[in-house]
Amino acid sequence: MKSEQWTVDSNQWAVEKNSGLKFFLQTVIARAYPRIIGQQREKSWMFFDIFLPLLAVSAYVFVYRAIGAPEEYVGFVVMGGAMTAFWMNVLWSMSSQLYWEKEMGNLALYIMAPNSMMAILLGMALGGMVATLLRALAITLLGSWIFDIPYAVVSFGQLFLVFMLAMVALYGMGMLFASLFLLLSREAWHLSNLAQEPVYLFSGFYFPIKSFNFWVAMSASIIPLTLGLDAMRQLVFPSGAALGFLSIPVEMGILSGLCVVFLTAAKLLLAYMEKLAIREGRLTESRR
Amino acid sequence: MYTKIRTFRIAAWLGWQIESNWTDPFLFAVYSIAKPLAGAAILVVMYSIITNKAFDTPIFPYIYLGNAFYMYVGGVMTGISWAVIDDRERYKTLKYMYVAPIHMPSYLIGRGVARFIVATISVLITILFGVAFLHVKINLDAVNWGLFFVSLFVGIIMLAMMGLMLAGVTLLIAQHVWFIGDAVAGALYLFSGAIFPLDVLPKFLRPVGYFMPITYWLELLRRSLVGSVAQAFPTLAGFNNNQLMSILLGLTAVFAVLAGVIFYWCEYRARERGLIDIVTNY
Numbered sequence: 001m002k003s004e005q006w007t008v009d010s011n012q013w014a015v016e017k018n019s020g021l022k023f024f025l026q027t028v029i030a031r032a033y034p035r036i037i038g039q040q041r042e043k044s045w046m047f048f049d050i051f052l053p054l055l056a057v058s059a060y061v062f063v064y065r066a067i068g069a070p071e072e073y074v075g076f077v078v079m080g081g082a083m084t085a086f087w088m089n090v091l092w093s094m095s096s097q098l099y100w101e102k103e104m105g106n107l108a109l110y111i112m113a114p115n116s117m118m119a120i121l122l123g124m125a126l127g128g129m130v131a132t133l134l135r136a137l138a139i140t141l142l143g144s145w146i147f148d149i150p151y152a153v154v155s156f157g158q159l160f161l162v163f164m165l166a167m168v169a170l171y172g173m174g175m176l177f178a179s180l181f182l183l184l185s186r187e188a189w190h191l192s193n194l195a196q197e198p199v200y201l202f203s204g205f206y207f208p209i210k211s212f213n214f215w216v217a218m219s220a221s222i223i224p225l226t227l228g229l230d231a232m233r234q235l236v237f238p239s240g241a242a243l244g245f246l247s248i249p250v251e252m253g254i255l256s257g258l259c260v261v262f263l264t265a266a267k268l269l270l271a272y273m274e275k276l277a278i279r280e281g282r283l284t285e286s287r288r
Numbered sequence: 289m290y291t292k293i294r295t296f297r298i299a300a301w302l303g304w305q306i307e308s309n310w311t312d313p314f315l316f317a318v319y320s321i322a323k324p325l326a327g328a329a330i331l332v333v334m335y336s337i338i339t340n341k342a343f344d345t346p347i348f349p350y351i352y353l354g355n356a357f358y359m360y361v362g363g364v365m366t367g368i369s370w371a372v373i374d375d376r377e378r379y380k381t382l383k384y385m386y387v388a389p390i391h392m393p394s395y396l397i398g399r400g401v402a403r404f405i406v407a408t409i410s411v412l413i414t415i416l417f418g419v420a421f422l423h424v425k426i427n428l429d430a431v432n433w434g435l436f437f438v439s440l441f442v443g444i445i446m447l448a449m450m451g452l453m454l455a456g457v458t459l460l461i462a463q464h465v466w467f468i469g470d471a472v473a474g475a476l477y478l479f480s481g482a483i484f485p486l487d488v489l490p491k492f493l494r495p496v497g498y499f500m501p502i503t504y505w506l507e508l509l510r511r512s513l514v515g516s517v518a519q520a521f522p523t524l525a526g527f528n529n530n531q532l533m534s535i536l537l538g539l540t541a542v543f544a545v546l547a548g549v550i551f552y553w554c555e556y557r558a559r560e561r562g563l564i565d566i567v568t569n570y
Contacts, residue, residue, distance in 0.1 A: 042462040042568070048471050056474030059483060063331065066484035067347060069338040103378055104567065187310050194319050197326035206330055211337050 027119035028126060035093075035127025049085065050138045057081030057139065060206050061147055072239045073207070075150070078143035079236070080205035082136040083229055086170060087199060089132040091192040094174030097124055099181050099188035111278070117270055121178055125171035152238040158248060159235045165255040166228025172262030173224060179270035182277050199223060204230065208243040217245050224258050227251040295390040299398025303367065306374070307402035324359055324410035325417060331355055331483060332422060343423040346517045350510065352424050354482040356414040357509050359407045361447060361476065361502060366469025367403025368396050368451030372458040376565065383565040393551060396455045397448050404444065426513050435529055436512035439536070443505035446540040449547040456547075456554030460561075462568035482506055486523045501539035504532050 018026060060077045101107040110120055143149070153159060181188040202220040203209065209217045209230050220226045231251040234244040245251070308316055331351055339345070376382040385395060418424035454472055461468075477483065479493070480502040486494050497503050503524075510518035511529060524532065558564055 048461075048468055052471045052475040055476075055478045056471075059474075059477040060334070062478070062484050062488045063334060063351065064338065066351075066488045067335055067338050069334075073338070190310055190319060194323055197323050197330070201326045201330050201333070207334050207337055211333060 024116055024119045027115040028123040031120050031123025032127030032130070033123075035124065036131050039131055049135045050142075053081065053085065053135075054139050054142055057143060058146070061143075070239075071150075072237055072243075074147050075144075075237050076208065076233055076243075077206050078140060078147060078149060079233060080207075080229060081143065082139040083225055084200065084205055085132045085135045085139065086129075086167070087203075087205075087225055088196070089128045090170055090174035090177075091195055093128045094121075094124060094171065095177035095181050096188045096192045098178050102182075111274070117274060118175075118267055121175045121266070121270065124178075125175060128174075129167055129171055150238065151236050154235045154241075158252075159232060162228060162231040162235065162248070162252060162255070165252060165259060166224050166232075169224035169255050169258035169262055170228070172259055172266055175266035176262050176269060179266060179273045182270075182273045199225075202226070208233070208245070210243055210245045221254060222258075224255060224262075227255055231255075291389065292391045292394040295394040296398040299371075299395045300401035303371070303399040303402035304405070307406065320406050320409050321413055324356075324414050327359070328352070328355055328414045328417070346520050348422075349418075349424050349514050349517050350485070350521060351483045352418050352422065353415070353510050353513060354480075354506050356411050356418070357506055358473070358477065358480070358482040358502075359410050359414070360404070360444065361450075361480075361482075362470050362473035363403040363407030363410070364400050364444065364447040365451040365454055365473055367400030368448065369454040369458045369469045371396050371399035372455050373463045374399075376459075377463050377567050380565070380567070386564055392555070393452055393548075396452060400448060400451055424514075430515065432512040432515065432529075435508060435533075439505060439508035439512060439533070442533075442536055442540055443502075443509070446501045446505065446536070446543055449540065449543045452547040453543075453550045456551035459554050459558040459563060462566075476500065476502060479503070480506060481523060485521045487521075499539075501536055501543060504536040504539070508532050508536065 017023075057078060057080075060081065061074050064073045064077065098107060101110065110117060144151070181191075200206065202212075202216070203223050203226040204211070204217075204220070205225075209220065209226055212220070217226070227246070228251075230245045231248050234240040234248055246254075310316075311319070335348060335351065336343075339348075342348070372382065375385060385392065415424070415426070419426055451469065454469060458468060479486075479489075479497040479500050481497055482502070486497040486503065489497060507518065507524050508529065511532075527535070
């Protein structure tokens, strides 16, 4: 870690310019800040991001009740519904964010500034994760209270670890997508829209992933929420283990692998895509 | 009147260009098919896990058809309300719309037409898939086509009015990146009897469902397609088709008045607060 002094006008004022890790962390915090603080200034998200999704989750609960499903499925739906907030956040506020920043004119500023784009993406991820955690927690707590869901947590330590692994892998995936989306224009928006329901389906947001054929479930495991959700259900619901897809240690092992793969791929791809986008002049284009 | 029609026509054309010309027709077709089929498949998988694939029970076509037609709700409401965000923050043209000699509600409703067309394709494909692979029995000779098309037409107007209300609210709020039309439609899923009969809801929530015109609209569509199956459910069994249609028309009129009041009030507030050309991002 080092910092250097540089003087614009030595007689009047000097600005301390950080570099290295300190500068990287400052950039992360600077990009995370508007994610967390900005949305607190716009209170309408509480209605649109907590109340409305809770009603949507409730609809799936009543479907299960209408067809006479065992009560544990209600808990599965509430947990899955809460986790949809993270998938939405990764799709809309990570993957397609650089496209949106390009439309707003911020992307060129990011590139011009002497900061790391990886730090920008990490800041977006960190801010998004914290902000979304509030929403997911609110949906889980309210859903559990309204539908009187019984929990039997096997291990809080494992639960925390699984959640963190799933989040790191998921947001790593979001960073990877963000770099891919750097080259896209309006299609980025539509591709994000397209990736909602199919992922809800194949990741088993509203039912145990074990219901699918082994290879379908295994293929869906490339999305970190699939195994993260399955492992968390195994750890918190009395019948979770019986409906689990793989054992928890195996799922944690795969999630750890996904963390490494996605973060490494995001770093490599971001560097490549940034160069490619600059070369092809796509950083400031706005194909409408 | 001519201004309204002209505005609507041009806005519909513009909306279709925006929605469809971002890719080649093949990818657009995949996009239009994959999303709704996946949405329907979630319910099919949930149902098949619990009932061991008993697709020939009356509740299955009730759920399946309700879900299929419900795609119109998200499509139309999102199409109309998203136009505000799209024009205000992405294209930054909303301020120009306001200085142009156009009728703003007609413009926004026109922008929703493209989503309506895409939703129509999605509904058709979903129903065809259900008939072909999931034992959803629709006897074309027994379908009450008159009731079907009249219900569909009135329902689309009703949804457009709800979309206009949401567009008004959207004028006052920041963009939360994803589509608030979808979020509102997802929430109304609970009260509309789309995927389960209203009797399943707790008693204190049922009045909300009875006040929602979508409830009667979906019931009429189900009755027109699979009459005997739909009428077997007790929620609205006491009403005949004419009574249901009268209720739907009445509630549509109420929502039209509400839409006008809410939209113009929100628009007034947005002008007062200088929100017509605001750009939000976090």
